[in-house]
Amino acid sequence: MRKGISVLLGLGLALAEAGHRVGVLNPATSFNREVSWLLIWVLVFAVLIFGVVAGSLTYIALRFRAKGNEVGEPPQIHGNDRLEVIWTAIPIVIVLILFGLTAKSLVQVNKAVPGAFTVEVTGYQFWWDFTYPGLGLRTSNELILPVGVPVQLEVTSGDVIHSFWVPGLSGKQDAIPGQKNRIHFTPEKPGNYYGVCAELCGASHARMLFRVLVLPKEEFDRFVAEAQAYQPPVANPRGREVFQQNCAACHNATGKKPPAVIGPELAFVGNRLSLGAGIMDHTPEHLKAWIRNPAGFKPGVKMPGFPQLSEADLNALVGYLEGLKLSGFDFKSLPRF
Template sequence: MLPLILLGTLLTWGLRAMPDQRAPGDGLTVRVGGEQWWWRVEYLPADGGPPVRSANEVRLPAGLRTDIELSAALVIHSFWIPALGGKMDMIPGRVNRMSLAPTEPGTYRGQCAEFCGLSHALMALNAVVLPADEFDAWLSAEAAEADPPDGPGADLFAREGCGGCHAIRGTEWQAQVGPDLTHVGGRTSLAAGILPMTEEALAGWIRNPDAIKPGAEMPGYDHLSPEELTTLARWLMELT
């Protein structure tokens, strides 16, 4: 009898301690899609404005509850930011819903929590929680089109066909195969949370993604010289 009482007490305490992931949000919705092995992210503003596309990190306002819509393209993933709430599966052909209400600004580590293939362990993300006014300013800036500089970096991006997979809003490149790069230089990490967002790391990723994330669908560009890789990475870092 004593074990049952103890288990019942722990279960009751645990259920009360769990955040209410089903409660409705305060207006903002964030859609997160699981890809191989990265995150497609889209913000649906509370004022009904057009969606704002991003990738590989989630930003949330502190003190407000945000609706999260979860889906997947090919296989089951699971969205989990331990410090902010429990995990929820992302299933192809289905939309699962949860909500998060962070209270403290900061950067919180997230991870795919469902085995999804070769680079499952390398599918992470940062959740950046900002004070509400800073979040509003960030989302407004994120919604703006890019203004990429002309020059060798842009020429390399065009010549190597990068726009065949990636979008940069405000330019001719509008593909949605890979992560949106409109403001890629302003993100906190690279390659779904596994590399720092630095010029050196970005050049290394472009040169050989498969060496960093086995099975990555992005082709390598090891035919580019070190100088060309640095030029392209530096140009992308200017997209903030």
């Protein structure tokens, strides 16, 4: 039944969004499971009501229409107390049931789990930052989570109001400067989940995307252990020098949160699936083009372009950045949601 409803709804929603991204129809977290369950109940009532209303209408139209030799109006009936009480009481009961179910789901999805894995999520024009206070780690534009562990996201903003939304994982949450809004869920399936900013926040709002990589627990633990032990590579001295001279004022590359955040974390950028806050696949060519002219990809971007770098320096720099990675991780094989 769930499948049938998914197919029907999916057909409609596919026009607005690629079908597999409509998370509540294919729940991959405790949050979306709860919402899909609520959706099914609402649909059941909607179908019942439609059936009763459309059915009675058809029946009455056929049963009481003028027959062959009838002329004039039939006897007119005014008022029927019993009927009126019934048709008032039934909708009230339905509304109360739906209210109860909704309230239950709201409490359920907002329930904080003690000891949940906490990540601080900060929106900036036009990218996302993730810090993992319990682990002393930081990633940008790709949030890394383990399967099967309750998660608490503390969503805030470093500038204007944004909204954090990963349809495959949960509902939206506003990112408001100076305030922490929380989202709770437990991821149930490994995957590469697509996320967006859902609050108009400036010229490149539509290009403020990101990914959430939900990893099997062992792989997540390995990622954490390697990331905590991470040392930036010493190979490629020229690339490192170009980075220090041009980029290090805004970009940190240690995987730990710096005292002042200006641009995205570039540690592990070599492992990244996407660049420019999720707007393009990560390839060395895209990386070069981005460094040359980020504004060509994102109007209003807060990173200057570097057209003045020589081709040799740019190649050395990109070689250096591609080397900022943890070995043995292939996130490309994660199923996409």
